[in-house]
Amino acid sequence: MLGTDLHKVVENAAHGDGSPDGSRLAFLRTRTIEGTALTPLFVIEVGGGAEKELAQFNSDYVGSIRWNPNGSSLALTSDIGNPAGQARKIYRVGASDGSIREFQAATKFGAVSSTVWVSSEEVIYFQAESVVGNNVSSSPSKAYRHHLKTGSVQPLFWAPVAPACADLLPGGRVIFDGMSGHQSLREYTLAGKSDPPRWLTRGDISDRQPVFSPEGDWIVFSSNRSGNLDLWAVSSQTGVVKRLTDDVAEDWDPRFSPDGRYLLWSSNRTGAFELWMANPDGSGARQVTQDGFDAENPAMTRDGRWIVYMSTNPKNPGLWRIHPDGSGAGVILGGTIQMLPEVSPDGQYVLYRSQLDRQSMTLNVVRLDDGSKEVFCTKVGRERKAVVTPGRSRWMPDGRHIIIYGPG
Numbered sequence: 001m002l003g004t005d006l007h008k009v010v011e012n013a014a015h016g017d018g019s020p021d022g023s024r025l026a027f028l029r030t031r032t033i034e035g036t037a038l039t040p041l042f043v044i045e046v047g048g049g050a051e052k053e054l055a056q057f058n059s060d061y062v063g064s065i066r067w068n069p070n071g072s073s074l075a076l077t078s079d080i081g082n083p084a085g086q087a088r089k090i091y092r093v094g095a096s097d098g099s100i101r102e103f104q105a106a107t108k109f110g111a112v113s114s115t116v117w118v119s120s121e122e123v124i125y126f127q128a129e130s131v132v133g134n135n136v137s138s139s140p141s142k143a144y145r146h147h148l149k150t151g152s153v154q155p156l157f158w159a160p161v162a163p164a165c166a167d168l169l170p171g172g173r174v175i176f177d178g179m180s181g182h183q184s185l186r187e188y189t190l191a192g193k194s195d196p197p198r199w200l201t202r203g204d205i206s207d208r209q210p211v212f213s214p215e216g217d218w219i220v221f222s223s224n225r226s227g228n229l230d231l232w233a234v235s236s237q238t239g240v241v242k243r244l245t246d247d248v249a250e251d252w253d254p255r256f257s258p259d260g261r262y263l264l265w266s267s268n269r270t271g272a273f274e275l276w277m278a279n280p281d282g283s284g285a286r287q288v289t290q291d292g293f294d295a296e297n298p299a300m301t302r303d304g305r306w307i308v309y310m311s312t313n314p315k316n317p318g319l320w321r322i323h324p325d326g327s328g329a330g331v332i333l334g335g336t337i338q339m340l341p342e343v344s345p346d347g348q349y350v351l352y353r354s355q356l357d358r359q360s361m362t363l364n365v366v367r368l369d370d371g372s373k374e375v376f377c378t379k380v381g382r383e384r385k386a387v388v389t390p391g392r393s394r395w396m397p398d399g400r401h402i403i404i405y406g407p408g
Helices: none
Strands: 014-018 024-028 031-033 036-045 052-057 062-067 073-078 089-094 100-104 122-128 141-147 153-159 166-169 173-176 207-212 218-223 230-235 241-243 251-256 263-267 274-278 295-300 307-311 318-322 330-334 339-343 349-355 360-367 370-381 393-395 402-404
Touching: 014 062, 024 062, 052 089, 122 166, 207 251, 218 251, 230 251, 251 295, 263 295, 274 295, 295 339, 307 339, 330 349, 330 370, 339 393, 349 393
Parallel strands: none
Antiparallel strands: 014 024, 024 036, 031 036, 036 052, 062 073, 073 089, 089 100, 122 141, 141 153, 166 173, 207 218, 218 230, 230 241, 251 263, 263 274, 295 307, 307 318, 318 330, 339 349, 349 360, 360 370, 393 402
């Protein structure tokens, strides 16, 4: 009877999928060696036996395993934890020899769903039209048919959501899930419980990444309320909402300079995510970085001398700094992806997040002028079964405390 004979096949596994004949199970198990994330692909006989390591990926951003109909190959995709600026890929692994073939997804940006094999050589998948789709919010998507022998890609249809999982039903019908991405801004007071929280924005949209202006009279945020990801601002006094950027590319990740004279953000207007600066109203926009791959999460020192940011460029990933005029770009801490940097109020330290695995992370503090000298590190794990995506950390104004949204 369905649901009986429940037993554990393997420990510490993720993204499992059974072979077409039901005899084998493929799964992933991420591990970290000397700070580098590795994700081996294993196969095990369902009836018992030793695990066999079939292939290994030098990343923990792979998942969604799917066997092809005859059991000769497996397809994997770039997982939804992949940084937004990283190119999305499809991987084909030989079931007998573990050989890996890599294919660029239909478009560079936008998370990719699990694949659906429609033949021994072709898969269907969905790819989000926005960098936030299937990762942190909702987004429309397109379904594509991808031939893994020739590499040809054919668009099929548009969908109002960006699925994480898709599968094939009898008769050639495709079934898929979708995220409801209603996100609004809400303000809480830290002074006590006397002042109740209040909504700053509401609606059937995705408003996120809020940041206060230095005076506290405006909150800038990214939003898809116009159908595209742009920067907006809401008055903390009147609730008036105004648009700051209007570009066919995606603008997000806003920050003010400490003196309030400039607005910083990340945009893929040039094809790759780079840092941009403008006046507080969005006028006079200019590109700051020339990363060429993925520069995100800008934060400026109080003296206005440096902008600190994250780069996931595989040539030299890590924490970087650059002068606002685009000169002096250099690595603070390289080698791995260091996420969501925050500069301390006195400009001496950088707080950032490192992902250990899918369930835990570390918060780290290094000196801005000597990133090799770590002054603080603490592990933050999750103790409950529900998945909570770790969020941003912020310095409190006194520079002695940190506030973070994350798993607990």
